[in-house]
Amino acid sequence: MLSVQEAFQLILETVKPSPPQDCSLFEGTHCVLAKGTVSDLNVPPFDKALMDGFAVNSADLPEGKATLKILETIYAGSVPTLPLQAGQTSQIMTGAPLPAGADAVVQIEHCRINEEQQTVQIETSPVAPGKNMLYRASVLETGAPVIEAGTLLRPQEIGALAETGSPTISVRRPPSVSILATGDELVPPEESPQAGQIRNSNEVMLYSQILQSHARPIPLGIARDERTHLSEKIQEGLKSDFLLLSGGVSAGTLDLVPSELQAAGVKQVFHKVNLKPGKPLWFGILERENQGPCYIFGLPGNPVSSMVCFDLFVRTAIRQFMEFPAPKPAPVQARLSADFQSRGDRPTYHPAQVEWKSGEAVVTPLKTLGSADLRSTVTANAVALFPTGNQLYQAGLQVDTFLW
Ligand code: AMP
Ligand code: MG
Secondary structure, eight states, X not given: OBOHHHHHHHHHHHOOOOOOEEEEGGGXXXXXXXXXXXXXXXXXXXXXXXXXXEEEOGGGOTTSEEEEEEEEEEOTXXXXXXXXXXXXXXXXXXXXXOOTTOOEEEEGGGEEEETTTTEEEEEOSOOOTTTTEEOTTSSBOTTOBOSOTTOBOOHHHHHHHHHTTOSEEEEEOOOEEEEEEEOTTEEOTTSOOOTTXXXXXXXXXXXXXXXXXXXXXXXXXXXXXXXHHHHHXXXXXXXXXXXXXXXXOSSSTTOOHHHHHHHTTOEEEEEOBSOXXXXXXXXXXXXXXXXXXXXXXXXXXXXXXXXXXXXXIIHHHHHHHTTOSSOSOOOEEEEESSOEEEOOXXXXXXXXXXXXXXXXXXXXXXXXXXXXXXXXXXXXXXXXXXXXXXXXXXXXXXXXXXXX
């Protein structure tokens, strides 16, 4: 059976990054920047007031006290017309350019204006050069790099791109991901299950995981364990960039997913991976005319298996599609908080709680009844990895964990 690392390798070889495309900043959130940007101007473009008050030459206020002659008022969006000489000041608003000869701003609360004499009496603590202002180009110089290629665009990156003259950017967009739950026993969450039925928890859980991965979920509802209905639903899902099926991939007589996918022209890349939970995982690709391929995952039906497989494998595939620089999940080393007895015929990803104590990660594997026990994951924020075999791991030992 394929190892987890071999499965990662096959996913990374199969999934091709989507071609870069231009978009506006309004469309760029949750995309990955394909081409790094540089600033087309100095930031700030001029010496800039950070307070409403008076622009001064700090040499006029060594002790913080002076009466200065007012020359003019400078508003944000206007430009100063008069340079300051010794003993002079101009009233200034936040965001306005400082006049020549000024190197600080005294905030308005420390100033008493005499309208008649056109002077201002200032009483404040000693004023150092640079107080309440930003020097021209102190944040960024023209031509300096702003956002690197491979960065996932969050609100602050979008704002920084606007500020530095990149209204159109080249990005790799998040994929559309269809979700198809399969199983005659499933009813929607809003229904009360009848004898033999359970609620469809995987569809909304996958929806949520897809959103967390910055991709676009498309729920397709429930497919019955019946070839015609299943294949119709599969055809719908194969229009997206990704199709995730839940259930129907193990060894039951109604586990129709692999054969129906193959009947739809999907090429199997692998089936079954040596991990617990998640062994039945299925992965394939459909080449399409005039558009990129569709990547298909058949996820195990048990909710914890589905969740773990998404987190390890589907997320890696989505990140590869968007060309994240490091698409695979990176383990975090954590010390066991207590002795732990592992029993597994496969490498086991055990729901766990990781906490930071004095800067060090400490992990507590949680009690669980296995891959059908979704409730046990509610207090988990990670999985801890234990190799195959029955072994007692002692408290204090370092283990690999993968944070959720
Ligand atoms: P299967 O892989 O179809 O054999 O399903 C394995 C187990 O997962 C069975 O107990 C199913 O009832 C359960 N299961 C399958 N799909 C879902 C789902 N969408 N939500 C919750 N449990 C599911
Ligand atoms: Mg089933």
